[in-house]
Amino acid sequence: MDKKADKPAKGKRAATMSRAxxxxxxAERVRRxxxxxxxxxxxxVTIWVPDVDxxxxxxxxxxxIDVINEDEESRRVLEGMLExxxxxxxx
Structure with a gap:
C-alpha cells in the first residue's frame, strides 16, 4: 500500500485549524x-444601548424626570407603584 502524501488543508476549516x-x-474559552x-x-446578537455617562x-x-415630577397623575402612579x-x- 502506498501512503498518501498529506495535502495542505483548504477552505474555511484550514483557516480555523491554523488559527487555533x-x-x-x-480566546479558546470564548470559542468553545x-x-x-x-x-x-x-x-x-449585538444590542446598542444609550451611553448613560x-x-x-x-x-x-x-x-x-422633570416632566414626570410636574405631572400630578404620573406622581400618583409612581406613589401607587411604590406602595x-x-x-x-x-x-
Whole structure:
C-alpha cells in the first residue's frame, strides 16, 4: 500500500485549524462557549444601548424626570407603584 502524501488543508476549516494553534486560552474559552451556544440553537446578537455617562443622556434623563415630577397623575402612579413594591431586602 502506498501512503498518501498529506495535502495542505483548504477552505474555511484550514483557516480555523491554523488559527487555533495561536489562540490565547481566553480566546479558546470564548470559542468553545460560542460553539456550545450555537449547538443549543442560539446565535449572537449585538444590542446598542444609550451611553448613560454622556452629558446628553444625563440632560435628557433630567428633562424626563422633570416632566414626570410636574405631572400630578404620573406622581400618583409612581406613589401607587411604590406602595405595592417590597423594598425590605434593598440595602
Amino acid at each position: 494553534k495561536s489562540r490565547s486560552p481566553s 462557549h460560542r460553539e456550545r451556544m450555537k449547538a443549543m440553537g442560539l446565535k449572537p 454622556t452629558p446628553e443622556f444625563k440632560a435628557q434623563l433630567a428633562r424626563a 405595592l413594591g417590597d423594598f425590605s431586602d434593598w440595602r
